[in-house]
Amino acid sequence: MSTPVFSVEGLWKVFGPKADRIPTDPELSALPPADLRARTGCTAAVRDVSFGVRKGEVFVVMGLSGSGKSTLVRCLTRLIEPTSGTIAIDGEDVRAMDKSRLRELRRHRAAMVFQHFGLLPHRTVLDNVAYGLEIQGVGKSERRERAAEVVAKVGLEGMEQRRPSQLSGGQRQRVGLARALAVDPEVLLFDEPFSALDPLIRRDMQEEVVRLHREEGRTMVFITHDLSEALKLGDRIALMRDGEVVQLGTPEQIVGSPADDYVREFVRDVPREQVMTVRTAMRPASAEEAGNGPAVAPTATVSEAIEAVARAGAPARVMDSGRCLGVVDANALLDVVAGATGLAVDTDRLGGAIPTAAGTSEELV
Numbered sequence: 001m002s003t004p005v006f007s008v009e010g011l012w013k014v015f016g017p018k019a020d021r022i023p024t025d026p027e028l029s030a031l032p033p034a035d036l037r038a039r040t041g042c043t044a045a046v047r048d049v050s051f052g053v054r055k056g057e058v059f060v061v062m063g064l065s066g067s068g069k070s071t072l073v074r075c076l077t078r079l080i081e082p083t084s085g086t087i088a089i090d091g092e093d094v095r096a097m098d099k100s101r102l103r104e105l106r107r108h109r110a111a112m113v114f115q116h117f118g119l120l121p122h123r124t125v126l127d128n129v130a131y132g133l134e135i136q137g138v139g140k141s142e143r144r145e146r147a148a149e150v151v152a153k154v155g156l157e158g159m160e161q162r163r164p165s166q167l168s169g170g171q172r173q174r175v176g177l178a179r180a181l182a183v184d185p186e187v188l189l190f191d192e193p194f195s196a197l198d199p200l201i202r203r204d205m206q207e208e209v210v211r212l213h214r215e216e217g218r219t220m221v222f223i224t225h226d227l228s229e230a231l232k233l234g235d236r237i238a239l240m241r242d243g244e245v246v247q248l249g250t251p252e253q254i255v256g257s258p259a260d261d262y263v264r265e266f267v268r269d270v271p272r273e274q275v276m277t278v279r280t281a282m283r284p285a286s287a288e289e290a291g292n293g294p295a296v297a298p299t300a301t302v303s304e305a306i307e308a309v310a311r312a313g314a315p316a317r318v319m320d321s322g323r324c325l326g327v328v329d330a331n332a333l334l335d336v337v338a339g340a341t342g343l344a345v346d347t348d349r350l351g352g353a354i355p356t357a358a359g360t361s362e363e364l365v
């Protein structure tokens with residue numbers, strides 16, 4: 001497991017009078033939100049939250065409006081000052097940073113893409129994208145060159161000389177994204193960047209993020225209140241409610257093993273077969289099964305495996321680098337669709353891997 005880029009331990013953000021006393025007071029800190037407000041006039045927007053963002057992952061913070069997502073993510077770079085707890089980036093204490101170090105953090109290491117773009121109206125697309133480099137003191141020709149590169153990367157080639165008013169909402173969002181990318185930050189923080197876009201453009205932008213992530217492997221923290229967006233983009237999702245993280249897990253864990261009734265209700269209408277992978281339905285393969293039948297990757301969804309099994313009329317082998325991890329048959333797959341199967345994550349307990357003939361090339365779904 002890779003080292004976390006951001007590590008957060010016991011983080012609190014309380015708004016209101018004498019906020020500092022809340023996290024350390026056992027009685028007040030345990031009060032439900034409405035009671036805390038009535039007793040103290042304070043809101044605990046983030047309550048004792050701990051997590052790590054791993055290098056190269058898309059970490060999604062999801063929750064309904066008011067659950068504390070923006071406050072939490074803004075605390076990471078101290079755009080909002082935390083009340084208590086620790087935050088580190090690559091092991092460096094963020095709460096101990098002085099002004100110039102913080103500026104460096106926000107400009108170079110963890111750049112934010114906002115919902116409202118924050119574009120400069122009188123500047124061209126190219127100059128908007130170059131802006132972040134300009135404040136870093138990068139010379140004109142170098143920043144224009146770098147800006148042109150990222151403008152092309154986000155699909156805005158040919159629009160370099162337009163002004164923001166001459167762009168659609170989706171194109172403006174791409175400029176915002178390009179501007180954040182231009183400074184080549186270690187982490188990109190997205191604050192509900194697509195929630196103002198219409199559904200088709202939103203889908204385009206989601207695909208853009210997936211593509212960029214696949215190409216660059218950059219660490220991303222993405223806020224959304226939209227479950228399908230979270231499931232589509234997130235390697236892991238932190239689901240928030242009233243300032244707390246009620247569950248932190250992969251989309252498959254959240255949908256397949258909800259931590260409580262709240263999460264269960266949240267994911268109730270998700271088509272399980274599109275989120276759960278074949279590992280959920282896998283059983284050990286017999287020697288004969290390990291050498292026959294269609295092959296699917298361990299990351300294939302149940303829905304993809306159902307297609308493969310139906311086409312072949314035989315159980316599918318789950319193959320990983322030429323090794324057969326197990327098989328999935330139609331009944332087990334349909335049990336997942338029906339919600340009868342929980343989440344089995346430990347492959348070893350399923351009998352481990354059975355190697356197939358060396359050099360076999362497998363066609364994976």
Ligand SMILES: Nc1ncnc2c1ncn2[C@@H]1O[C@H](COP(=O)(O)OP(=O)(O)OP(=O)(O)O)[C@@H](O)[C@H]1O
Nearest residue numbers: 015043045063064065066067068069070071072225
């Ligand atoms: N400056 C502030 N002063 C007082 N309360 C605040 C402040 N900022 C946020 N809050 C409260 O903290 C809680 C969490 O707000 P936050 O904006 O982090 O939620 P969110 O999940 O990002 O919501 P949304 O999806 O609507 O943006 C809310 O109850 C909000 O009213």
